[in-house]
Every structure is written in structure tokens, then in C-alpha cells.
Amino acid sequence: MAKKPIGPVRRDYAPWDDPASVPFIEFRNVTKRFGDFTAVNNLSLKIYEREFFALLGGSGCGKTTMMRMLAGFETPTEGEILLDGQSLSGVPPYRRPVNMMFQSYALFPHMNVEANIAFGLKQDDMPKAEIADRVAEMLRLTKLESFAKRKPHQLSGGQRQRVALARSLAKRPKVLLLDEPLGALDRKLREETQFELMNLQEDLKMTFLIVTHDQEEAMTVADRIAVMDAGEIVQVATPGEIYEAPNSKFVADFIGDVNLIEAKVEETSETGTRLQAVHGNYVIDSAQSVSASKGETVWYAIRPEKVRMELGEPSGGDLNSAGAIVWDIAYLGDMSIFHSRIGEASLRSTVANVTRTVERPISWDDKVVLSWDRDAGVILTE
Amino acid sequence: MTRGPSWFNVTSLVLGFSFLYLPILLLVVFSFNESRLVTVWGGFSTKWYAELLRNEQLLDAFWVTIRVAFFSATVATVLGTMAALVLVRSGRFVGRSLFSGMVFAPLVMPEVILGLSLLLLFVAMDQARGFWTVMLAHTTFAMCYVAVVVQSRLVGFDKSIEEAAEDLGCPPVRTFFQITLPIIFPGVIAGWMLAFTLSLDDLVIASFTTGPGATTLPMKIYSQVRLGVTPEINAVCTILVGFVTIGVIAASLATKRQQVKRERDERAAIAGG
Numbered sequence: 102m103a104k105k106p107i108g109p110v111r112r113d114y115a116p117w118d119d120p121a122s123v124p125f126i127e128f129r130n131v132t133k134r135f136g137d138f139t140a141v142n143n144l145s146l147k148i149y150e151r152e153f154f155a156l157l158g159g160s161g162c163g164k165t166t167m168m169r170m171l172a173g174f175e176t177p178t179e180g181e182i183l184l185d186g187q188s189l190s191g192v193p194p195y196r197r198p199v200n201m202m203f204q205s206y207a208l209f210p211h212m213n214v215e216a217n218i219a220f221g222l223k224q225d226d227m228p229k230a231e232i233a234d235r236v237a238e239m240l241r242l243t244k245l246e247s248f249a250k251r252k253p254h255q256l257s258g259g260q261r262q263r264v265a266l267a268r269s270l271a272k273r274p275k276v277l278l279l280d281e282p283l284g285a286l287d288r289k290l291r292e293e294t295q296f297e298l299m300n301l302q303e304d305l306k307m308t309f310l311i312v313t314h315d316q317e318e319a320m321t322v323a324d325r326i327a328v329m330d331a332g333e334i335v336q337v338a339t340p341g342e343i344y345e346a347p348n349s350k351f352v353a354d355f356i357g358d359v360n361l362i363e364a365k366v367e368e369t370s371e372t373g374t375r376l377q378a379v380h381g382n383y384v385i386d387s388a389q390s391v392s393a394s395k396g397e398t399v400w401y402a403i404r405p406e407k408v409r410m411e412l413g414e415p416s417g418g419d420l421n422s423a424g425a426i427v428w429d430i431a432y433l434g435d436m437s438i439f440h441s442r443i444g445e446a447s448l449r450s451t452v453a454n455v456t457r458t459v460e461r462p463i464s465w466d467d468k469v470v471l472s473w474d475r476d477a478g479v480i481l482t483e
Numbered sequence: 484m485t486r487g488p489s490w491f492n493v494t495s496l497v498l499g500f501s502f503l504y505l506p507i508l509l510l511v512v513f514s515f516n517e518s519r520l521v522t523v524w525g526g527f528s529t530k531w532y533a534e535l536l537r538n539e540q541l542l543d544a545f546w547v548t549i550r551v552a553f554f555s556a557t558v559a560t561v562l563g564t565m566a567a568l569v570l571v572r573s574g575r576f577v578g579r580s581l582f583s584g585m586v587f588a589p590l591v592m593p594e595v596i597l598g599l600s601l602l603l604l605f606v607a608m609d610q611a612r613g614f615w616t617v618m619l620a621h622t623t624f625a626m627c628y629v630a631v632v633v634q635s636r637l638v639g640f641d642k643s644i645e646e647a648a649e650d651l652g653c654p655p656v657r658t659f660f661q662i663t664l665p666i667i668f669p670g671v672i673a674g675w676m677l678a679f680t681l682s683l684d685d686l687v688i689a690s691f692t693t694g695p696g697a698t699t700l701p702m703k704i705y706s707q708v709r710l711g712v713t714p715e716i717n718a719v720c721t722i723l724v725g726f727v728t729i730g731v732i733a734a735s736l737a738t739k740r741q742q743v744k745r746e747r748d749e750r751a752a753i754a755g756g
Contacts (some may be wrong), residue, residue, distance in 0.1 A: 194649045207647035234512030255748040
């Protein structure tokens with residue numbers, strides 16, 4: 102049976118699935134220690150040309166250290182980093198063909214917007230006329246034409262962010278590094294800028310590496326995401342796979358909302374697995390086969406939007422169906438979140454409010470039946 | 484409703500300011516005294532200022548002082564800025580706390596001891612004492628003041644600005660001159676001015692380390708006062724006070740204007756979106 106695609110995919114672009122493709126950036130067994138603290142632990146990673154790659158994780162997970170090692174501000178304790186086939190060890194930051202957009206923007210306060218953008222070009226001794234052309238192009242690209250003569254402190258947060266972007270793109274680097282680039286912007290501006298970044302990356306055909314703690318941001322912009330925890334990569338996959346097929350409890354829990362149901366394996370075969378829920382009396386039938394033995398405790402991860410909810414009581418004996426009592430309701434307008442009790446355990450489900458009125462709305466203390474499809478969730482053993 | 488200043492505040496203000504400025508005011512008033520007797524008012528006159536211009540010894544001392552102050556402040560600023568950079572930037576290194584303690588030691592060291600030890604050093608080196616030895620001595624003790632001032636400016640400095648410059652292809656030394664120095668420049672200038680003033684009014688260290696032909700103004704004033712205060716000395720001091728006052732007012736006006744402009748710009752930026 103052919104694998105069904107998960108999530109939207111960029112057509113004709115999946116070099117990570119092609120064993121013949123050569124990585125553009127490669128981390129080879131990289132370790133970075135600061136004194137006793139291991140920030141990055143024996144980590145290997147391949148990033149391909151023209152990819153928009155995201156490093157996602159909580160604070161202190163090592164994602165920023167990874168980026169700073171690529172930019173040259175930190176030296177790996179062990180291992181090496183390759184860019185376009187060349188080792189970067191011993192190459193100082195000012196000779197690396199990568200440019201970075203800093204979290205604090207790090208604009209030069211004593212220079213105006215134009216001079217900020219031109220700074221990198223001047224370092225390369227580019228002819229004056231060419232610099233002027235390039236600066237004008239960058240100003241146009243980031244819609245900053247009317248602010249060219251202003252100093253950074255005369256700009257709003259969003260404008261500063263665009264200057265920082267223009268400055269880091271001006272030299273046409275092989276790789277653009279983005280360190281939490283949109284953290285300081287308000288929600289609306291952030292969403293707009295995310296789409297701008299994606300379009301820019303497609304137009305310029307450059308490799309982008311973004312570091313962020315915001316999972317929505319990573320999901321929006323990236324082709325692939327590496328989820329990091331405690332100096333290690335937990336999973337590298339497309340946003341769709343990360344969401345629908347997490348490889349561990351950590352990833353399932355970190356990305357989006359999830360129900361983690363504790364269950365014991367009853368039987369497993371090539372065509373599927375049967376689990377008995379630990380809390381509440383119901384059987385889970387999954388299309389996934391696992392290498393766990395009978396009686397072993399596993400976790401069944403299912404997203405709230407994949408749980409169906411109907412008024413009534415279970416007829417008994419049905420698979421993937423559990424009786425529950427509604428405990429709490431959060432009405433968000435576009436959808437509602439329900440917390441229902443199955444014995445000791447609680448299960449979340451979301452219902453999209455597709456009609457304005459409902460004949461008999463589900464309310465507190467209603468008896469409901471929760472059910473889901475055979476391939477709605479994933480079985481996790483770690 | 485605005486309340487007028489309370490009698491308590493007014494009294495504190497008057498007492499405080501009299502305490503600080505009455506002596507100086509007296510000095511200024513008596514520099515315009517017609518009479519040769521310092522404490523007896525004999526009518527208004529500027530004759531002591533004219534007299535001053537004919538007193539070549541005092542004028543010489545004045546120029547020596549200015550030259551010493553200018554050179555020592557400049558050298559102290561270079562060395563002090565370097566020390567501040569090392570202290571703020573280089574993180575932990577062996578002997579860091581010893582170094583930082585030693586840079587700031589002259590701040591608390593009695594001047595007499597500093598002067599004496601410098602004198603001993605110059606004697607041991609068989610160095611003829613004069614203009615250069617005073618200049619070096621002033622550099623030594625002014626340097627730590629510069630280091631303190633520049634350090635406070637560097638502590639609030641976002642290091643990623645320098646990283647951004649390097650990231651854009653600028654080697655470290657050029658980054659220092661094109662990025663770091665322009666940004667910390669107000670601190671460097673403040674340090675220079677502090678060093679200049681310190682050198683201008685130093686008496687103790689200068690007396691220890693000077694030699695023939697390099698008498699500074701404070702030394703000259705001190706030696707003349709021992710023979711009795713003359714209105715001429717009052718005139719010199721008034722001129723010095725005038726210099727310092729103008730300098731302070733100019734500096735604070737410049738800062739104030741810059742601040743007002745900056746605030747206006749920021750408001751405009753926020754309003755403009």
C-alpha cells in the first residue's frame with residue numbers, strides 16, 4: 102500500500118527523501134559544551150539547498166547554539182560543520198558566506214537605514230554605484246524606500262525588523278540565519294511577516310534557517326522542522342508529519358494539543374494493534390503495527406479535532422468508542438473545546454462551529470459518546 | 484492645584500547652595516576689588532585682570548597646566564578605554580579580579596603615596612623630572628577614572644551589534660573603529676573631560692613629580708598664597724571657575740538637546756507606525 106501524504110507538500114521539492122541529493126549544510130556529530138553544561142549533544146543534521154528549515158524547541162534546548170556555531174560565533178567542542186561541502190572549522194564569522202538576522206535586530210544605532218544596509222556590501226569593496234543599486238533594491242523589497250535616511254531609533258518595531266532583514270539579505274548570502282526574527286512583533290504583523298518571509302525565500306531561491314520557540318511560526322514557514330530538546334534532535338520532518346505522526350510523547354505534546362491515552366497492548370499484528378485503555382473500559386483499534394509485546398504499557402496520541410462527539414450512551418462492544426460525561430466547555434467562536442471525563446481520565450475534543458444555531462447544544466454534564474477512526478491517532482512507546 | 488515650595492524645602496535649598504557656593508562667590512567678588520587688601524572692599528575694578536596678563540610666571544604656569552592636562556587626558560583615555568574593554572569583554576581569565584582591583588586602586592589610594600612612589604620610580608630610572616614626568620604621573624591616576632566611565636557605557640552595550648558587523652564581513656579591528664568606538668564615544672569623551680579636569684586641579688602628585696621649568700598653575704597658586712593671598716590669585720581662580728562653568732553648562736545643554744530630539748523622534752516613529 103502506498104504511503105498516503107500527510108499535510109501540504111511543496112511540489113517537486115523533497116530532497117530529503119532522495120538518497121542521491123547532497124546536503125548543503127551538514128552538522129556531523131557536533132557537540133558543544135559550556136563548562137559542565139552540554140548545550141548540543143552529538144548532533145547530526147542535513148539541510149538542503151533552497152530549503153526553509155526550522156529549529157524548534159523551548160529555551161535552553163540548544164537551538165540558538167546550533168545557529169551561532171553555523172554563523173561562527175561559537176566553536177563546536179567536537180564534530181564539524183560543512184557548508185556546500187567545505188568544512189567551516191577555523192573560518193572566522195567575517196569570512197563565512199552566511200548572514201544572520203539577530204533577535205534584537207542589532208542595527209547600528211549611529212547609521213541611517215541606508216548605511217545599515219550598505220555596511221556589509223562596503224566590507225566587500227563593492228563599487229559605489231553597485232552598492233547604491235543593491236541598497237535601492239533592498240529598500241524596495243522591504244518597502245522601506247521612504248525611511249532610507251532615518252536612524253534606527255526613528256523607526257517602529259516592524260520597520261526595524263525589516264531593516265534587519267534587508268541588511269542580512271543585501272550580501273545575497275548562501276544561507277540566511279533567522280534568530281527568533283518575529284518575536285518582538287505583535288500577532289497580526291507577525292503573521293503577515295511570516296508569509297512575506299516565505300515569498301522572499303521562494304523568490305530569492307536561498308536557504309533559510311530559522312530558530313524559533315513558536316511552533317505555529319515554524320509550522321507556517323518551514324519545509325522541514327527539527328524539534329529539539331536538551332541538546333538533541335527529537336524528530337526531523339515536514340510540519341504535517343510532525344503534527345500527524347510524532348515519534349514520541351515529547352513531540353506530540355510540544356506541537357499542538359493532544360490527548361495522550363495510557364493503554365496496554367492486547368494484541369498486535371501486521372495489520373494493526375488492539376489496545377485496552379487503562380482508565381475507562383474501552384478498546385482502541387489502531388491501523389498501526391508496533392513492536393511492543395502483549396501487556397506492555399504504551400501511549401495512544403490522538404488530536405482533539407479527530408475525536409467525534411455525539412449525545413447518548415455507548416451500545417457496548419464498539420471499537421474506538423467510549424462513554425463520557427462533559428465536564429468543561431470553552432467556547433472560542435470558531436470552535437469549542439470540550440473536556441469530557443471517562444472515569445478518572447479526561448479527554449479533549451474540539452468541535453468546529455459550522456452552523457450558527459444548533460437544535461440541541463451539548464452542555465455540561467451531558468452523557469456523550471466519543472469515537473474516532475482507526476487511523477486517527479498514533480501509538481507511542483517512548 | 485500646584486502647591487508652592489514649602490518653607491522646609493526653601494530653607495534646605497538656600498542652606499545647601501550657600502554652603503557650596505558662598506566661598507566661590509566671595510572669591511569672584513574680591514577678584515574685582517580695587518584694594519590690595521583682600522578682605523577690605525575698596526571699590527570695583529578690573530585692574531587685577533590686567534595685572535594678570537603682565538604676570539608671565541602665572542601665564543607660563545597656566546600653559547604648562549593646559550598642556551599637561553591635554554596630553555595626559557588623551558593618553559589616559561586611550562589606556563583607560565582599553566582597560567575597560569578588557570574588563571567588560573574578555574569574560575573570565577586568570578587574574579581577572581586581581582586586574583580589575585588593581586585598575587581601580589588609584590581611585591582610593593592616597594595621592595601622597597601615589598606621588599611619592601612615582602617620584603621614587605623616576606629617581607630610580609634616573610629620569611630628569613619636568614613636563615613629561617608630570618604628564619606620565621597624571622596619566623597614571625586619570626586612567627582609572629576613564630576606565631570607570633567607559634566601563635559603565637560598555638556594560639549597557641548590546642554585543643550582538645558587534646557580532647552583526649562581523650557577520651556582515653567586518654574583521655574585529657575594523658569593527659571596533661567603525662561600530663564600537665562611535666557608539667561608546669560619549670563615554671570616551673566624558674572620560675577625557677574628567678581626566679582633563681583632574682589633571683587641571685591636581686596639586687599633590689604634580690608637586691612630587693615635577694621639576695624645574697614645569698610648574699603647574701595649582702602649584703604656582705599654592706606657593707603664592709603662602710606669601711599671602713593677592714587679588715591677582717583671585718582673578719586667576721575666577722577665570723578657572725569661569726572655564727569650568729562654561730564647560731559644564733555647554734555639556735549639559737548638549738545632552739539635554741540630544742535627549743529632547745531623541746524623544747521627539749521616537750514619538751514620531753511610533754505615531755508614524
